[in-house]
Amino acid sequence: METPKIGVYVCHCGSNIAGTVDVQQVVEFAKKLDSVVVAREYKFMCSDPGQNMIKEDIKNLKLNRVVVASCSPLLHEPTFRHAVQEAGLNPYLFEMANIREQCSWTTEDHEKATEKAKALVSAAVKRVRYHQPLETKDVPVNPATLIVGGGIAGIQAALEIADAGHKVYLVEKDPSIGGHMIQFDKTFPTLDCSACILTPKMTSAGSHPNIELMTYSEVEDVSGFIGNFKVRVRKKARFVDEEKCNGCGVCMEKCPWKAPSEFDLGLGERKAIYTPFPQAVPNIPVIDKEHCVYFLRGRCRACEKFCERGAIDFEQQDKIVELEVGNIIIATGYDPFDPTPIVKYGYNRYPNVYTALEFERLCNAAGPTGGKIVLRDGSEPKSVAIIHCVGSRDENYHRYCSRVCCMYALKYSHLIKEKTEADVYQMYIDMRCFGKGYEEFYERLSKEGVKFIRGKVAEVTDRALTDEEKGKLIVCGEDTLLGTVIRVPVDMVILCIALEPRSDAKQVAQLFRISQGADGFFIERHPKLDPVATMTDGIFIAGCCQGPKDIPDTVAQASAAATRVLSLISKGKVELEATVAVIDEEKCSGCRVCNILCPYNAITFIEDKEVSRVNEALCKGCGTCVAACPSAAITHKHFTTEEIMAEIEGVLV
């Protein structure tokens, strides 16, 4: 081994470190450590002058190892590795001691903080002498992209990538793309018709030469890594031949069997062979086996008789399709919260208590009432109460704010005022109208005569105390501005239900090896600076699967995810970390323990040699196999036993 010549650089990070750690003392301490040639301090090591200081020393003092004591390697390890590399050293001959997150920020005790900083520097110095130069590898990026979820987020991302000339597979579990947005009536605050602005995008996605639409399909398995994923998709049997069907709709007309429409949330009906809504993309129906009488009793086949194209195929089976893609965008959206458990709000007990999504369908001209806002008995409501924060901002259900409810509640007020003579009461805790044009919309609705009552509703009841209340739903709670409990008799109640993670979010997270937060939504790589990437390279998230958001934010995030994918495609290759595991085939006994334990399926067994081998492209350097190998045949590059032992020795000084 060459004689180590180590440079140590201690960062003040303004007062973040220097406010607690005596930086000068740490420098003096470092100077005395074995093989340390130079030790310096600087206000911001990550700045250009700071980096230049290191580069100059490498050149002038012929340093061959560098230690920077500053923040978390998550933030600036790439910065310093790059600086070291620019000065001609291999970037892996660098070590970072975290004296901020793991030291100065955790205590106010200056003396102890300084002692710990010294220990961490000592550990880094001991360790770095064993560092070996390592080389990274490039792998090519498959330019095709998988997008999971055909709501507005998935559609937006698909169009952006496809328009740039790259292949997209858009997988949607329902029979049509469109997601929740296509269920909405109008969009806030502009009051554009939701379908009017979405259907052109749906049609584009459906006919785009670069987009392969896979509706009524679900991803079953994902393997591989950034640039080279292999995906297995199950195309559920529609019992309609997609090639033959021309979407004429005769089958739906003639089908004598009905079922509650999922799209209309059970407020309307559909046939047993159906498309969820008239503008469905693709315009190809599916047969619902649960309600089709042929499947239930073996008789009928009306649809088949009337289909001129002979597209009905009762024998159709699920199809498994294997895809190869370079990147994946998850845009699986949200589930609406079921308010039934909040017994006191009367949902499912009082027929005229609706959820917000139900009300969207009620308002919609294509909905079950043809857009008339009416009660279950068909009459027009004279008063409506809109209850905010149902299942949101509530420790008993979801702690988070669902972000869209205040605004759609205002939108409902407008629609009710527009279509009926009804009085509208907004029962809110706080009005959150933060987006562009949102506060203005709030003001507009105030002027339209909507009544605002501040307080969380305690109960919706039909127990009348006065004649005026008879036959009404009475909304009770404290008006916190008046400081008294009030009772508001109304005809209709709308519950602004929370947006919650999809019921299968956990399985999706496991399938794609991404993480969920405590609230169940998928976690982005960094909440501020990397909001669309995940901890798994090559997998991005967009829209409400990451957290509740409105349409503008969803579209922005989807475009951002598409851009990230496009930049990887245009770069054409990805650099793989060099810190992977290697198996010494001389020592390997072929026990295969590592094969089973590897969470990335990166280790394969070579049958003829009876040894295991690591696929460096798949290995994430987690170290599990290294710890488990009974023959100590596996080395983790950059985390070798001698490096770790030296580090421990150093920290114990």
Added chain:
Amino acid sequence: MEIELLTPSKETTDIILEEGGDDLKSCFQCGLCTGVCPWNRVTTFSLRKLIHKAQLGVVDFEDDEVWRCVACNACVERCPRDVQMPLLMRAIRRVIMEVGAGIVPHSLRISEKNISAVGNPLGEPAEKRMDWAKDLGVKTFTKGTEMLYFPCCYQAYDPPTRKAAIATVNILKKIKADFGIPDNSVVCCGESIRKAGAESLYRKLAETNIKIFNDLGVKKILVTSPHCYHTFKDEYPEFGGNYEVIHLSQYLDQLIRGGKLKFTKPLVKKVTYHDSCCLGRYQRIYDEHRQVLTSIPGIEFEEMRDNREYSLCCGGCAGRLWMETKKGERFSELRLEQVAEVGAEILAVSCPYCMANFNDAVLTTGKSETIEIKDLSELVSEAL
């Protein structure tokens, strides 16, 4: 009109926080508590406003409103920020009772003095505590007895409430349980006076009882008061008292399921059951009573409008039993309307405070001819 000017006082807030009112920091003033609070069925009482005053340190310690909360937990059941209202109210009351700010209502002061002097809120002589059992042939708990039966102060002294203790003993004798009762040295469990803010008195009571229990080697305690249950089970461990605590309703349910209790006399009556807050919302014991009642032959059982986790409080916890509540503001009277609504002849209860409150209310509302208040133990005992 004089303008009331308020200046936030950090010191006042800090004292409340010190006395255990930490939850006031969580409140975001949505007002759900006020909407749920039973007081607003009879008068105007903004719990939310009181919390806000505590947040700003502008609580008026001389105002009656600080003594209103009965710690029924109805708001805690649904609070979106999980504010433990009884702890917050207890903190405010400690500032009055322990630190000396404000006025303690006279009737509460008397009960507190009684508990302090003779170990029970009724002011009855301590040496007569176990007189109720004189002629019942019950043994006093000695080392090695399996189970201690600990009746509440009311069940020991108050004649109508005492019936529950006597019925309990009957049941225990019938099944030949190995049990004993304490001697006259035990004192009030202290649960309610603690909620009323008298922390130092509570600690003395707890220490007295715990010493007695521990010296006797008590392992299992049967109680007929949800209040004793709550404090023995959840609060005494902090002071070194660790026991298996079982409420009679749970015990009876176990006996019936195990086939150890057979009913011989049918009870042809329409019965409804009032969930006490302390067993219900505090302990989530809901099913046991209903199973016991419905297994008694002849009983037609019907639920009232407000039941289980939405049960309407009788108005007796947290010291309210000892304080005067104006006619027209008594929850127990509202509750009897619900009993009448289902046409029940018997209102079954499982708590001496509920028993005392409802016994009063049937008289004040003129329902004593139509509604009988019975403890679960009485009904079971009668049917054996």
